[in-house]
Amino acid sequence: MKHAPFIAVEGPIGAGKTTLATMLAGELQLPVIKEIVEENPFLDKFYQNMDDWSFQLEMFFLCNRYKQLEDTVNQYINKGKPVISDYHIYKNLIFGERTLKGTKREKYREIYHVLTDDLPKPDIILYIRADLDTLLARIAKRGRQFEEDIAPAYLQQLIEDYDAAMASLALTEPSTVIVTIDGNQVDFVENKEDFTRVASQLKELMK
Ligand SMILES: Nc1ncnc2c1ncn2[C@@H]1O[C@H](COP(=O)(O)OP(=O)(O)OP(=O)(O)O)[C@@H](O)[C@H]1O
Ligand SMILES: Nc1nc(=O)c2ncn([C@H]3C[C@H](O)[C@@H](CO)O3)c2[nH]1
Secondary structure (H helix, E strand, O other), X not given: OOOOOEEEEEOOOOOOHHHHHHHHHHHHOOOEEOOOOOOOOOHHHHHHOHHHHHHHHHHHHHHHHHHHHHHHHHHOHHHOOOEXXXXXXXXXXXXXXXXXXXXXXXXXXXXXXXXXXXXXXXXXXXXXXXXXXXXXXXXXXXXXXHHOOOOHHHHHHHHHHHHHHHHHHHHHOOOOEEEEEEOOOOOOOOOHHHHHHHHHHHHHHHO
């Protein structure tokens, strides 16, 4: 790779993004950017009533990630330093297209493009795919109270949205390397060999 890469870990809710990004950052001595969850004032309201709260929630995520991405660009990317993040800003569009309707969706889409089109995008995406049973088990294991009401149908739709989004990114951002990890089989938490394999693959890509 010609320059220090910007790496993003992606996948649907509970796939293991934060876990993998944190483990890889430790192994490869990289700074890690993590999304803000606990201070989000709209998440529990959103899970109780998506139609009422989706616009506030999506705008909150978008503004937070925009600020984090600006900081990441200034601190690392513009200085030629590699960095790993537990999300790709494109996830705003994946979620926004799913949760918003009508004019709010159109306005949100426009704001997303105005804010992000000229910002650097990750060079490498580690995409963790996992099926519904795996995600439900991991969300339950994590035990965040506000996620207890997540409808399986919503999660299943997001699984499909993520597959479509990654296929679309492969076409629209052909220079981005997308590595798909089978999150049902590859257990980087319990199985050291599985983690070593993912870390080695990333090290090769970074050369
Ligand atoms: N490969 C794995 N095998 C078993 N458990 C895992 C694995 N990856 C993550 N976990 C566990 O699953 C839960 C969810 O993981 P994590 O918080 O990393 O997911 P995430 O994709 O970052 O979630 P979110 O979409 O909510 O940000 C955690 O309890 C974590 O310890
Ligand atoms: N609607 C919506 N839009 C997003 O951009 C978004 N990003 C993350 N999440 C949800 C998933 C986890 O419950 C929790 C932590 O990731 O927040 C989102 N929800």
